[in-house]
Amino acid sequence: MERNSKTQALVLHVKQIGENNRLVTFLSCEKGVFSAVLYGGPKSKLRSLVSPYHFGNLWLYTDKAKNSTKITDFEVLKYHPEIRENLYKNWCASFCAELVMKTEAGGENEKCFRLANAFLDGISVSSEDECRIAVLRFIWRYLDILGLQPECKCCVHCEEGLDKSAFYSSVDDGFICEDCASINSSGNENGLISNAGFFHLSESAVAFLQTVTYLSAKEARNVPLKYSDSSELHDFLFFLINTATEHKLKTLLLEQTLL
Ligand SMILES: [Zn+2]
Secondary structure, rough: OOOEEEEEEEEEEEEEEOOEEEEEEEEEEEEEEEEEEEOOOOOOOOOHHHOOOEEEEEEEEEEOOOOEEEEEEEEEOOHHHHHHHOOHHHHHHHHHHHHHHHOOHOOOOHHHHHHHHHHHHHHHHEEEEEEEHHHHHHHHHHHHOOOOOOOEEOOOOOEEEOOEEEEEEOOOOOEEEEHHHHHHHOOOOOOHHHOOOOEOOOHHHHHHHHHHHHHOOOHHHHOOOOOOHHHHHHHHHHHHHHOOOOOHHHHHHHHHHHO
16 A cells, blocks of 8 residues: 655654665654655755754655655745754754654644644744743643643642642652641651652742643743742753653753753
């Protein structure tokens, strides 16, 4: 069986295979994460079009008997040139691509396709400071795609609504209000805070997570975040995503050098 098909896709990764060919990994709404071969020498016009983080209309030719898919054409709709020009934006995009590839879009192709494209569109037009907050929102939303986003409305112990500063405990896989945390840590000299996987989150950091969870993307973008809150959220969210991906993301190791 042979057939031609067309889809809208985002280029996640390009890898050289042999002398003239490239194996390209894409994300599309219908197919999720998939690969196709780009044939052609250095003069092939497709080589520059099929580059990481380009988004557009992709034409494929699939030979089921040979179990191979090749790229026949690619019309770029978004180049995202800003991502190439800024080191931090470039890291954001490569982190997004690696996360999507290693988690196979979390099995949520449509949600993942929308989130990854919105993230790349967003960081393209944002300042570097805004990008650092956009990454926090992206990780929190991606945890939802993976089915690993902890519920942030109430305390896991007393079920009271969280409207003040709180703690996250990986042992409980949830948030604990200040009152329950003080009960739990009494009598324990080291307290809970010494445990790995235990994080303090300020009132506004908790509110930030709730906003991203329950409000629209546009509303969430307008919530300001203090530097101290973003640093708390950074440690907390990078812990969660590292745990979720079993510390397999190379880009997460690299991020430390860009702080
Ligand atoms: Zn409580």
